[in-house]
Amino acid sequence: MAYLTMKQMLESGVHFGHQTKRWNPKMKPYIFGARNGIYIIDLQQTVTLFKDAYDYIKSATSSGGNVLFVGTKKQAQNSIEEEAKRCDMFYINNRWVGGFLTNFQTVKKSIARLNELENADENDETTQMTKKELLMRERERARLDKYLGGVKEMKKLPSVLFVVDSKKETIAIKEAQRLGIKVVAVVDSNCDPDGIDFVIPGNDDAIRAVKLFSNSVANACLEGKAVHEEKLQAATDKAEEAKAEAARQAAAAKAAKIEAAKAAEAETVRKLKEGTAAEPKAEAKPKAEAAPKAEAKPKAEAKPKAEAKPKAEAKPKAEAAPKAEAKPKAEPAKKADATPAK
Template sequence: MTSSISETKKLVQQMVSAGVHLGYRRRNPKMTPYVYIKKDGLQIIDLFQTYCALKKASSYLYDISRRGKRILFVGTRKYISKYIEQIADECNSWYINKRWLGGLLTNWNTLNDLKFKMQKIEIGKNQTKKEKARIEQQKKRLRKYLNGIRSMYKQPDFVIIIGQKREMKAVKECIKLKIPTLTILDTNGNPDLTDIFIPANDNSLQSITFILNDLSKAIKKGQEHKETL
């Protein structure tokens, strides 16, 4: 019991160091139960609730990964783009880290056509420099937006969203298709638009990194245990 309490305190201290508790100045009234206090104009998130939500989310991700479910990470803000790619690759998951193209999931046939086009576009010997430049630009654009889902052979079973306000197109498509989602939800977010959420600072790379590292470990652990079932 003493060890468990000590580990919990250590984790909470790490969350404070990562700025997980620092919310926005504005607050969605639906996030009020997850705010500990308002200080210096900022909403201070209740880290005990963050801790509980993180443990619950990690347990859930372990379970679905153990059952072979596939996960898609979505986070397109420039300063987290590289990290989204890294964390998704580490846990054998798909990702969108540049831009969510409208209809990405709801218009499945169009997505498959674009991926096929990305793989098959070739430059002919007899094409002019202008035509070659146009084709190269087209290939570059497709790779930029679709590289993280080039191996996605079916719709994801679960989507992890970082930055609800920015990724509203992804949120709406998941709701329409009834694909469950997990969202790192700041104080200005809407908990009604996600199935699972972790109340936390979604505007800091350090905070996002801290949470996704924990989630990634759960996914990898589930994938490892899948082999022994």
């Protein structure tokens, strides 16, 4: 982790501001004093504030975020492009395309068109075109590359905006504010620090100063990306270990299942062998297996006397006693009753 020191800033002229008549009163807290009609920026605050910005950029990139370098002024164009390419980030060093962030879905179509034109040149798809068509195509490609060449690989909105000269890049800062994108900006004595998340008070006109800040921000990006790659590698290793462990467990379970099946088969064979050896003795026991007396006892099963007792069931004398019910001799004694009729 390489923070900028006050000595480095002094050597690069970071402490020089603008003329006293060209200042923004909102920058007063960051100004140390004035000398020969030029404001001197308080580098003690610059060192502290830049540390905070450095840590934030590193944290953002370590989480997989990306940084968009923005510096369209002449003094910043080369430094912005070189340092952004060095840390494999995106940059805009020509005119800011209005709506680049707030209308990013439409801008992506222009980026896709640029990639299409470049791929067509690489694949020799222009061999059948006329000279005029080729000239028009090349002009279109050059124009798109001028404004979007630094962002042609960008698939999503950036996590952080690093801006050189917040006064010149007002539109870019306002778009980032609207979308909630953090802004890290080098703010000179003539700039407005309002709305900037990480203010870096310093000279934004000196080439050496711009180079110093851009280089340090690129280093923060590289450190953050290294941490992110370590996290990804650790996650990949962990996933591979988990996969290997699952494979080992599956193999062990399969082996155990096969072993259990073999054991069960061996046990079945053993039982069959034991049963085959014990079958002759068990079959040669006629008394135990087939006891004819116990199974069929003719006397016990069919007792004709006990089941059907003809005498007990049908007693003709007891059921119908004709003599007791009708006595023929007792009825004709009507003579005695009819005697007084004489």
